[in-house]
Amino acid sequence: MHPAPSVIVFTTLSGLGLGLLFWLGIDPDPSRGWVGFTFFLIAFALTIGGLMASTFHLGRPERALKAFSQWRSSWLSREAWAAVSALVLMGLYGFFLIIFDTHIGILGWLGALACLATVGTTSMIYTQLKTVPRWHHWSTPILFFALSLGGGALLAGKISTAIFLIAVAGCVQAYWFWQGDQRFDEAGSTMGTATGLGDRGKVRAFEPPHTGTNYLLNEFVYVVGRKHGDKLRLIALGLMAVLPLLILLTNPHHLLAIIAALSHLAGVVVARWLFFAQAEHVVGLYYGKR
Amino acid sequence: MTSLPETTTRKLGLVIDLDTCVGCHACVISCKGWNTENYGAPLSDQDPYGADPVGTFLNRVHSYEVQPDQGAAQLVHFPKSCLHCDDAPCVTVCPTGASYKRVEDGIVLVNESDCIGCGLCAWSCPYGARELDAAEGVMKKCTLCVDRIYNENLPEEDREPACVRTCPAGARHFGDFADPDSNVSKLSAERGGMDLMPEQGTKPVNKYLPPRPKDSWEGEVDVLAPWLEPVAQEPQGFLGWLDKALEKI
Numbered sequence: 394m395h396p397a398p399s400v401i402v403f404t405t406l407s408g409l410g411l412g413l414l415f416w417l418g419i420d421p422d423p424s425r426g427w428v429g430f431t432f433f434l435i436a437f438a439l440t441i442g443g444l445m446a447s448t449f450h451l452g453r454p455e456r457a458l459k460a461f462s463q464w465r466s467s468w469l470s471r472e473a474w475a476a477v478s479a480l481v482l483m484g485l486y487g488f489f490l491i492i493f494d495t496h497i498g499i500l501g502w503l504g505a506l507a508c509l510a511t512v513g514t515t516s517m518i519y520t521q522l523k524t525v526p527r528w529h530h531w532s533t534p535i536l537f538f539a540l541s542l543g544g545g546a547l548l549a550g551k552i553s554t555a556i557f558l559i560a561v562a563g564c565v566q567a568y569w570f571w572q573g574d575q576r577f578d579e580a581g582s583t584m585g586t587a588t589g590l591g592d593r594g595k596v597r598a599f600e601p602p603h604t605g606t607n608y609l610l611n612e613f614v615y616v617v618g619r620k621h622g623d624k625l626r627l628i629a630l631g632l633m634a635v636l637p638l639l640i641l642l643t644n645p646h647h648l649l650a651i652i653a654a655l656s657h658l659a660g661v662v663v664a665r666w667l668f669f670a671q672a673e674h675v676v677g678l679y680y681g682k683r
Numbered sequence: 684m685t686s687l688p689e690t691t692t693r694k695l696g697l698v699i700d701l702d703t704c705v706g707c708h709a710c711v712i713s714c715k716g717w718n719t720e721n722y723g724a725p726l727s728d729q730d731p732y733g734a735d736p737v738g739t740f741l742n743r744v745h746s747y748e749v750q751p752d753q754g755a756a757q758l759v760h761f762p763k764s765c766l767h768c769d770d771a772p773c774v775t776v777c778p779t780g781a782s783y784k785r786v787e788d789g790i791v792l793v794n795e796s797d798c799i800g801c802g803l804c805a806w807s808c809p810y811g812a813r814e815l816d817a818a819e820g821v822m823k824k825c826t827l828c829v830d831r832i833y834n835e836n837l838p839e840e841d842r843e844p845a846c847v848r849t850c851p852a853g854a855r856h857f858g859d860f861a862d863p864d865s866n867v868s869k870l871s872a873e874r875g876g877m878d879l880m881p882e883q884g885t886k887p888v889n890k891y892l893p894p895r896p897k898d899s900w901e902g903e904v905d906v907l908a909p910w911l912e913p914v915a916q917e918p919q920g921f922l923g924w925l926d927k928a929l930e931k932i
């Protein structure tokens with residue numbers, strides 16, 4: 394799949410932002426005043442920035458409101474509802490907390506649930522696609538939850554929770570990377586089943602239907618990053634989990650914690666790039682590619 | 684609504700005969716022509732006369748070589764367009780309700796004025812049957828020429844999809860699969876019409892007829908053949924002398 398920058402930025406930033414909002418929402422004794430304000434500012438900047446980026450890959454962004462209509466059947470529509478609920482609930486919660494110094498616990502919990510729902514629906518948009526076997530697996534939502542909650546805890550300064558969750562996220566990510574390599578074969582689609590000609594012999598793409606490229610090849614058949622895949626995976630894991638864990642275990646002061654957070658962010662960006670770049674869509678089979 | 688209908692009254696679709704298709708691409712061109720000039724946004728091209736032309740097409744013809752364990756390889760031309768699946772994933776993923784499957788005839792359509800161009804329906808289609816138009820920003824797909832098949836302003840023989848009307852080889856057939864006595868149902872039953880990527884669970888309506896086995900010379904040698912062997916292998920007499928003389932020069 395084509396690793397579109399807008400979608401990578403969206404899933405990375407909003408995942409982190411929503412994770413941070415979650416921890417702010419369930420905190421029984423949250424920071425108030427300027428410190429609290431800064432936490433909410435970072436969380437909203439990440440979440441809203443990510444959501445804005447996601448509209449850049451729409452062909453007709455001016456009609457985006459229509460995406461709220463099909464929540465009964467579509468995960469993308471559900472994601473739109475969940476994201477707006479999360480922003481509204483957490484916005485109100487933060488508003489009362491910062492401006493009126495009033496902690497409305499139930500509002501925070503509802504907002505935190507909406508944040509989780511947003512991360513879950515985002516992950517389901519990818520998980521539901523049978524056409525991309527690497528994504529179509531129970532571990533995809535777990536990966537999204539683990540990264541969002543782990544990164545969020547790191548940003549929220551909940552060091553011991555962050556250590557635990559980032560370690561979990563790293564393990565899930567590693568499992569997702571390497572176990573995912575078998576899923577295309579397990580799904581069983583081949584050039585033979587794609588053309589229905591498989592039982593008569595070996596099928597080879599002889600002539601493509603067009604001499605140039607097209608939407609399908611640009612969007613679904615992305616083979617550029619494959620060669621360095623394994624190296625990039627290790628870099629992603631190192632930045633996302635290993636380095637932040639080493640820093641956190643030294644019980645760092647603020648500056649180092651910021652480095653841990655930035656390293657985690659960079660690692661997630663690399664992992665998200667691979668999430669798309671290494672995902673093979675079955676339509677590639679029609680072109681004799683994967 | 685982006686939920687799929689439980690059942691559709693009719694199931695309009697195509698039978699594509701991989702045995703007769705000659706790979707001429709006439710169906711591709713007639714499809715592009717009709718669908719650019721009629722229903723919905725035109726099928727745009729970018730840089731059409733330049734070095735890197737790209738464009739939107741609803742029907743594309745691949746060619747495959749099939750190499751059996753024994754014997755000669757066979758070339759199969761393979762037209763591909765939307766299969767109007769019964770269990771169409773492209774419909775249920777759509778957030779806006781722009782993608783839908785019609786209850787009356789099973790045609791899968793996009794309501795272009797509702798489409799936000801998110802591309803998710805194209806991601807969910809295993810067959811690459813949907814293309815996002817780069818100029819219009821909306822999703823395009825085969826409509827089964829919904830603006831021809833019911834169009835009373837056209838002569839009766841033209842009320843079928845443009846690709847079917849055009850095909851010079853008679854490799855494309857249009858009809859109702861819900862009716863067991865229709866041309867397409869019978870043809871598909873007779874020739875073993877197959878689904879593409881059945882493991883994807885989309886239940887395609889369109890069926891593909893497999894190529895027939897190639898015929899061979901086995902058992903077809905005529906009894907008179909031995910008497911028809913060439914008689915003179917080497918030129919004799921004057922011609923033989925001439926042949927040798929010329930060789931020496």
Ligand code: SF4
Nearest residue numbers: 765766768771773808
């Ligand atoms: S072929 Fe693709 S676009 Fe057409 S109905 Fe099936 S899944 Fe949808």
Ligand code: SF4
Nearest residue numbers: 777798799801802804
């Ligand atoms: S591109 Fe248009 S038709 Fe396809 S899923 Fe998005 S809104 Fe629906």
Ligand code: SF4
Nearest residue numbers: 704705707708710850
């Ligand atoms: S017009 Fe007919 S013969 Fe020509 S490519 Fe299309 S289906 Fe095949």
